[in-house]
Amino acid sequence: MPSFGLGTWQQRDPDTVKRVVRQALDVGYRLIDTASVYRNEKAIGEALATAFCNQGGGLRREDVWITSKLAPKQQGYEGAMAAVLGSLENLQTDYIDLYLIHWPGASGKALESPEHRSLRQGSWEALEELYAQGKVRAIGVSNYTKRHLQEMRAYAKVAPMVNQCEMHPLCPQPELLKYCKENGIVFTAYASLGEASLLNNNQELPELSSVAYRRPDLSLAQILLMWGLQHGAAVIPKASSMARLQENMSALDKVSLSADDMDELDSVSQQRQKHFCWSAENVA
Numbered sequence: 579m580p581s582f583g584l585g586t587w588q589q590r591d592p593d594t595v596k597r598v599v600r601q602a603l604d605v606g607y608r609l610i611d612t613a614s615v616y617r618n619e620k621a622i623g624e625a626l627a628t629a630f631c632n633q634g635g636g637l638r639r640e641d642v643w644i645t646s647k648l649a650p651k652q653q654g655y656e657g658a659m660a661a662v663l664g665s666l667e668n669l670q671t672d673y674i675d676l677y678l679i680h681w682p683g684a685s686g687k688a689l690e691s692p693e694h695r696s697l698r699q700g701s702w703e704a705l706e707e708l709y710a711q712g713k714v715r716a717i718g719v720s721n722y723t724k725r726h727l728q729e730m731r732a733y734a735k736v737a738p739m740v741n742q743c744e745m746h747p748l749c750p751q752p753e754l755l756k757y758c759k760e761n762g763i764v765f766t767a768y769a770s771l772g773e774a775s776l777l778n779n780n781q782e783l784p785e786l787s788s789v790a791y792r793r794p795d796l797s798l799a800q801i802l803l804m805w806g807l808q809h810g811a812a813v814i815p816k817a818s819s820m821a822r823l824q825e826n827m828s829a830l831d832k833v834s835l836s837a838d839d840m841d842e843l844d845s846v847s848q849q850r851q852k853h854f855c856w857s858a859e860n861v862a
Contacts, residue, residue: 579609579643579675579676579716579740579764579812580608580609580643580812581807581812581813582607582609582803582807582812582813582814582827582829582830583607583608583609583610583611583643583645583812583813583814584598584599584602584607584609584610584611584814584815584816584817584823585611585768585814585815585816586598586599586610586611586612586616586618586622586816587613587616587768587816588616588816589616589618589816589818590616590617590618592618592620592621592624594818595618595621595622595625596621596622596624596625596628598817598818598823599621599622599625599626599629600625600628600629601820601823602817602823603629603637603642605820605823605824605827606827607823607827608641608642608643609642609643609645609812609814610622610626610642610643610644610645611645611768611814612644612645612646612647612669613646613647613649613678613680614646614647614648614649614652614661614664614665614680615647615649615650615680619646619665619668619669620668620669622644622668622669623668623669623670623671624670626639626642626644626669626670626671627670629642639671643675643676644669644671644674644675644676645674645675645676645677645678645742646665646669646674646676646677646678647677647678647679647680647720647742648661648662648677648678648679648680648701648705649661649680649685650680650681650683650684650685651684651685651686652701653679653683653684653685653694653697653698653700653701654684654697654700654701655700655701655703655704656700656704657701658679658700658701658704658705659704659707659708662674662677662704662705662708662713662714663713665677666713672713673712673713673714673715674713674714674715675714675715675716676714676715676716676717676718676739676740677705677708677714677716677717677718678717678718678719678720678740678742679698679701679702679705679718679719679720679722680720680721681720681721681858681861682694682698682719682721682722682723682726682858682861683698683858683861683862684697684698689860689861689862690860690862691862692862694861694862695729695862698726699733702717702730702733702734703733705717706734706735706736709736716739716740717736717738717739718738718739718740718741718742718763718764719738719740719741719742720741720742720743721742721743721744721856721857721858722738722741722743722858723754723858723859724753724754724757726858726861727741727757727758727761727763737761737762737763738763739762739763739764740763740764740765740766741754741758741763741764741765741766742765742766742767742768742814743765743766743767743768744767744768744769744853744854744855744856744857745765745767745768745769745770745806745809745811746767746769746770746771746772746776746802746805746806746854747776747783747785747786747802747805747843747844747846747847748772748776748782748783748846748847748850748851748852748854749769749847749851749852749853749854750809750844750846750847751765752847755809755810755811759810764812765810765811765812766811766812766813766814767806767811767812767813767814768814768855769854769855770802770803770806770813770814770815771799771802771803771815772802772852772854773854773855775854776798776802777798777799777802782852783846785842785843785845785846786798786801786802786843788842789801789835789839789842789843792839793835793839795832795833796829796832797825799815799822799825799826799829800825800826800828800829800832801835801839801843803815803826803829804829804832804834804835805835805840805843807829807830808834808835808840
């Protein structure tokens with residue numbers, strides 16, 4: 579799996595989605611991250627189909643890694659089976675490189691309900707079958723805490739290969755990251771830029787401005803993405819313009835952050851922590 583990809587959350591306009599995916603491929607992105615709840619799988623599928631049919635482009639299906647996810651309302655064996663088949667149709671592909679359970683809970687259930695566990699177990703059993711059939715090439719989870727991952731040991735015949743969670747200096751997830759590394763689970767960070775809040779509000783993270791002062795060759799976004807990459811996480815930042823797509827991806831070519839830079843950004847969470855998205859800590 580590429581360590582750098584394009585996130586597509588909140589991008590629903592079909593024309594915009596197709597343009598951004600096309601531009602991302604042109605820049606060199608080879609991982610496209612989507613989900614059932616994003617409601618943009620069909621547009622992504624159309625963009626990719628066009629790219630694969632473009633003889634001059636030279637792209638083949640196997641050149642692009644596609645990740646999609648199971649919505650909370652689709653939890654359970656039957657729901658997961660139907661969801662993956664629907665994603666395959668929308669994405670116009672015979673297989674999905676990585677399919678994740680998007681959330682450990684199921685829609686419409688109280689947080690403490692024991693049904694969450696039985697439904698996500700059913701979902702996992704479905705993904706294991708689809709994995710054996712080759713319809714999905716890798717399977718994993720998203721927003722799972724250490725507790726949810728440990729629980730899977732009791733029923734998972736195939737261990738989760740990826741856990742995709744919010745991660746940035748205000749939400750560094752050190753224990754979860756350590757657990758994933760020790761158990762061979764690839765950690766993918768989303769919201770690396772704090773839903774853009776860390777770029778637009780220096781009061782949220784003054785340490786970022788301090789690092790940026792020492793590294794005038796880097797943008798704030800590049801610093802945050804490099805921080806995640808240097809912690810061993812894959813990153814999937816969103817972007818809607820060619821300029822931002824290029825800026826984000828060029829982080830891969832920059833000189834690494836120094837130990838002092840990393841330590842300064844790591845120290846942030848000792849004083850304050852914040853989720854910009856959501857936490858599944860209270861999901862039974």
